[in-house]
Amino acid sequence: MEEIRKGISKLNTGIKGLDEMLMGGLPKGRAALITGPTGTGKTVFLNSFIYLGITRYDENGVYVTFEETPQDIILNVQGFGWDYKSLVENKRLAFVDVSPNDVIMEIGTNYDFTPLFKRIEHAIEKVSAKRVVLDCIDAFFARFLNKDAVRSSLNQIAVHLKSLGVTTLISGERTSDGSGHTRYGIEEFVSDAVLELDLVGGQQQFLRTICVRKIRGTNYRSGLMEFDITSEGIEVFPKIPYKKIEMNTDYSIRRKFGIRQLDRMLYGGIPQGHMVLLSGNTGTGKTTFGMQFLVNGIKEGENVVFVALEEPIEQLKKTAKNHGWDFERFQKEGRLDFVSTDLIDIRNDRLLYSIVNAVNCIGASRVVIDSVSSLMSASMNEEQVRQFLIQLSGFFKEKGVTCIMNYLTGSSFGAVKGQLMSNIMTNDMRLSSITDGIILLLYVERGQSVKKMLNILKLRGSKHSKEVYRYEIEKGRISIIEKYEE
Amino acid sequence: MEDNANRYILTLYITGETQTSRKTITLLEEILDSELHGMYELKIIDVLKHPQLAEDDKILATPTLIKILPPPVRKIIGELTDKKKILLGLDFTTK
Numbered sequence: 125m126e127e128i129r130k131g132i133s134k135l136n137t138g139i140k141g142l143d144e145m146l147m148g149g150l151p152k153g154r155a156a157l158i159t160g161p162t163g164t165g166k167t168v169f170l171n172s173f174i175y176l177g178i179t180r181y182d183e184n185g186v187y188v189t190f191e192e193t194p195q196d197i198i199l200n201v202q203g204f205g206w207d208y209k210s211l212v213e214n215k216r217l218a219f220v221d222v223s224p225n226d227v228i229m230e231i232g233t234n235y236d237f238t239p240l241f242k243r244i245e246h247a248i249e250k251v252s253a254k255r256v257v258l259d260c261i262d263a264f265f266a267r268f269l270n271k272d273a274v275r276s277s278l279n280q281i282a283v284h285l286k287s288l289g290v291t292t293l294i295s296g297e298r299t300s301d302g303s304g305h306t307r308y309g310i311e312e313f314v315s316d317a318v319l320e321l322d323l324v325g326g327q328q329q330f331l332r333t334i335c336v337r338k339i340r341g342t343n344y345r346s347g348l349m350e351f352d353i354t355s356e357g358i359e360v361f362p363k364i365p366y367k368k369i370e371m372n373t374d375y376s377i378r379r380k381f382g383i384r385q386l387d388r389m390l391y392g393g394i395p396q397g398h399m400v401l402l403s404g405n406t407g408t409g410k411t412t413f414g415m416q417f418l419v420n421g422i423k424e425g426e427n428v429v430f431v432a433l434e435e436p437i438e439q440l441k442k443t444a445k446n447h448g449w450d451f452e453r454f455q456k457e458g459r460l461d462f463v464s465t466d467l468i469d470i471r472n473d474r475l476l477y478s479i480v481n482a483v484n485c486i487g488a489s490r491v492v493i494d495s496v497s498s499l500m501s502a503s504m505n506e507e508q509v510r511q512f513l514i515q516l517s518g519f520f521k522e523k524g525v526t527c528i529m530n531y532l533t534g535s536s537f538g539a540v541k542g543q544l545m546s547n548i549m550t551n552d553m554r555l556s557s558i559t560d561g562i563i564l565l566l567y568v569e570r571g572q573s574v575k576k577m578l579n580i581l582k583l584r585g586s587k588h589s590k591e592v593y594r595y596e597i598e599k600g601r602i603s604i605i606e607k608y609e610e
Numbered sequence: 611m612e613d614n615a616n617r618y619i620l621t622l623y624i625t626g627e628t629q630t631s632r633k634t635i636t637l638l639e640e641i642l643d644s645e646l647h648g649m650y651e652l653k654i655i656d657v658l659k660h661p662q663l664a665e666d667d668k669i670l671a672t673p674t675l676i677k678i679l680p681p682p683v684r685k686i687i688g689e690l691t692d693k694k695k696i697l698l699g700l701d702f703t704t705k
Contacts (some may be wrong), residue, residue, distance in 0.1 A: 221668055228670070231695040232688025235671040238625040239657040239664045246661035273671075 132340065135255075135291045138176030139169070141351070141360030141477065146336065147343045150317055154340070155282045155292040157314040159306050160321030165332060165353055166295040169321070170257040171197070172357045173293050175206050178216045183254035186247045186290075187219050190263040194219040204357050218247040224267055233270040237277030244281060245288070253290055260295040265308045275308070282314055316340045322348075331471060334360060350473040361473035363515065373397030375585045379490060379526040381413070382420030385604035389580055389589035394528070394561060396489075397521045398584065399513070401496070401555060403531040404565025408576060409597045410530040411440075412447070413565075414492035416602055417528055419449050421490040422459050428490040429482045431463045433498035434530075447600025461486050472504060472512050480519055488525060495530035496555070513558045531555070560584040568608075577608055618642075618650035619679040620700075625672040626658050634673050634690055641693050645702065677701065 134148035143149045150156050160166050174185035189197060197219075198208040211217035220243050248256065258281075265274050285292045294314055296306040318337040323330045333348045351360040378393030387393050394400050404410050411434070418428040432440055440462075444451040454460035461482045465475050483491065499509045513529075520527050562581040567574050578595050580588040592608045622638060624631040635654060642650050657664040657672060667676065670687075677684040677700045686699035 220665065222670060225668065226683070226685060228674075228685045228687055229699045230688050231686050231690070231692065231699045234689040235673065235687045236625065237671050239623060239661075239669040239672055239674070242625075242657050242661040243665045243669075246665065268671075 136181065137173050138180045139172045139358045139360065141349075141362050142334075142358070145334070145345050145349055145360055145362040146317075146339065147345065150291055150293070151340060152291055153286060153289045154316035155285060155294060155314045156317035156319065156339075157294050157296060157306075158319045158321065159296050159298040161298055161323070164321035164323055165351070165358070166321060167192075167200075167259055168353050168358055169319075170259050170293055170295055171201050171204075171206070174217065174255055174257055175201065175204075175208075175357070177255040178211060181254075184216045184251040185218075185255040185257070186244065186251065186253040187217065188222060188244055188247075188256065188258045189219060190222045190224075190258070190267075191260055193223045193225060194221050204355065215251050218251045218253065220244050220247050222264065224263065228267070230269055233273070235270070235273060237273065237280075240277065241281055241284065245284070248288060248290060256285055256290050256292045258292065258294040260297065262297045262307055271308065350471050352474065361471070361477040363473055363476070373521055373524055377524075379417075379426075380420055380424070381417050381602075382423065383416065383602055383604060385593065386578075386602075389591075389593065389604075390583060391587045391589075394526050394583075395586055396524045396526055398560035399517050399520060399527045399529060399558065400561035400563060400583075401529050401531050401559040402563045402565065403533050405533055405567055408565035408567065409595075409602065410532070410565065411435075411443070411494050412597055412600055412602060413563075414494050414528050414530055415440075415444055415447065415449065415600075418460065418490055418492055422454055426489045427459050427461075427486040428454075429461050429463060429479065429486070429488045429492075431479060431491065431493040433465065434494050437462045437464055443600075458486055461488065472508055476512060476515055479516065483519075483523060483525060489523075491520065491525055491527040493527065493529045495532055497530070497532035510555070510558065513555070517558055529559070561588075575608070578604070616649060617679065618646055618677065619653075620650060621653045621655060621667070621676045621678060623655050623657055623664060623667070623669045623672050623674040623676075626656060631656075631673075638675070638690050638696075641690075641696060645693075645697065675700070 132154070133152045134146070134150065135152040136143050136149040137146070158166050158169050174187055177183040177185050187194070187197065192200070201208055208217060212219065222240065244256065247253065261278060265271060268274050282292070296308070298320065299307050315338070317339040320335050320337050322333045324333055332351050332353070334351050335348045336344045336346065345362055347363060349360055349362050351358060373396045375395040377396040378390070379396065380387045380393035402410050402413055414430070418430060421428045430440070441451045451460060455462065463475070463478045463482050465471070465478070479491070482488065496509065496513070499512065500506065504512065516527070561583040564579045564581050566577045566579070568577050576595050576597070577592050579592045580590070594605045594608045596603050596605055620642070622635065624634065639652065642652065655663050657669060673690055674685055674687050675690060675696070682701065684700050686696070690696055
């Protein structure tokens with residue numbers, strides 16, 4: 125078994141998130157195929173593979189271009205701040221220019237592509253390349269009548285590149301007939317790994333997806349993942365593998381709010397690794413509770429993350445300042461990090477990845493998501509939110525992160541006497557299987573005034589107060605006043 | 611003396627000094643001799659020995675025959691057996 129495992133080692137591509145998705149990288153010394161319809165980002169992938177190889181891993185590259193001229197490619201990647209010109213001058217990168225820059229007339233079909241083969245080999249020798257890309261071979265096929273000769277030459281090249289020990293990434297157009305095959309059946313000879321790119325319609329923008337169709341002999345994370353092309357290149361947002369989660373929680377470790385009465389109601393605070401739903405109508409103070417929870421974490425020497433899906437970070441900082449909390453300073457000191465996203469098209473994988481990154485980056489042990497309801501009102505449906513939270517919960521439990529998820533309920537207002545708890549929305553309950561605890565905030569109209577009530581509905585694995593308490597928020601300070609009795 | 615403008619400069623790329631290569635060269639020289647009456651220069655390049663030249667000339671397949679002069683430059687590939695096709699492909703105007 126060990127021998128087999130040693131058989132195929134992996135090569136870090138350096139592309140953000142891709143190596144996690146591929147659980148290490150591409151099969152080293154093999155050829156991989158990246159397919160997709162026009163405009164899905166194949167060429168950017170190839171360029172990232174080459175550029176990061178040279179600059180990050182000291183692995184020089186050869187770029188075989190069947191489509192654009194080297195001059196155009198050099199210009200194109202300047203947008204990412206990549207200086208191919210000096211890489212070529214310093215013999216870190218070599219082009220094999222097979223772009224259709226002149227007309228070749230075929231007077232017979234009896235020819236072979238040995239020159240191409242030799243040129244690639246020569247370029248590899250010239251810069252001692254470890255990585256090779258072929259972009260895009262459909263253009264190669266399109267130029268010659270003798271498709272069999274093209275196919276057999278590519279086969280020959282793939283085999284030869286393997287024997288030279290270089291890792292190759294080849295791009296090919298995928299037909300849109302849904303078969304998942306490339307137009308010229310390139311998979312036949314490049315079958316060590318196949319990655320598929322796609323564009324899918326979002327509400328306001330296209331989402332880019334990548335999935336692994338196969339990787340020979342090694343593991344990878346299956347399923348569609350989102351990726352993005354940013355000013356720095358490619359970033360893939362791999363899902364968190366849920367099956368592999370190891371629980372890392374100790375219920376005796378409690379995370380306090382720093383509100384004496386509330387912590388007592390929680391029998392010492394929220395246990396480590398718990399995901400607690402803080403549910404309440406607008407104005408009940410969910411965000412303030414969340415901030416209080418984070419601030420107290422910082423006070424106790426922990427680092428924290430605020431996932432801001434409701435309001436801009438600047439506005440949150442201002443609110444915090446009014447409460448006497450200097451979020452700006454916390455952030456500068458690396459104690460507090462913010463995660464925010466464009467709410468019009470929330471991208472699950474991307475948001476998940478940002479949260480995971482933020483938590484890992486500062487070693488956070490407390491996270492507040494403000495709010496989960498925003499996820500639902502945005503582009504995620506209920507099932508997607510559920511999946512998102514399941515994945516997040518898995519990660520938090522592995523890391524021992526305690527999380528408060530704010531949740532907006534509309535109908536917790538105006539309960540009649542004796543029916544204080546009558547109006548918990550069913551949505552809360554649907555989320556309740558994921559949550560380890562529920563804290564309810566409610567308005568109650570009594571006499572001439574509206575009072576704010578708090579109840580701990582559930583706290584998994586722990587005792588908790590069952591009473592209803594009245595609380596008040598004054599100048600951002602939460603105070604639990606008394607047990608509420610009618 | 612013949613006019614230099616009528617002089618043909620040609621390059622033939624081959625792969626290795628094989629039987630096929632030799633046959634191609636012999637055939638081509640016969641055709642050129644009969645058509646151009648010695649008014650040509652034919653350079654023969656083996657891509658196995660000179661991959662950089664193949665790179666500079668952007669050669670993809672062998673055999674490739676390039677007509678460099680007189681302009682326009684022409685590249686033809688495929689077996690060089692059919693005299694008519696070669697002449698047509700190289701844009702020769704037989705006088």
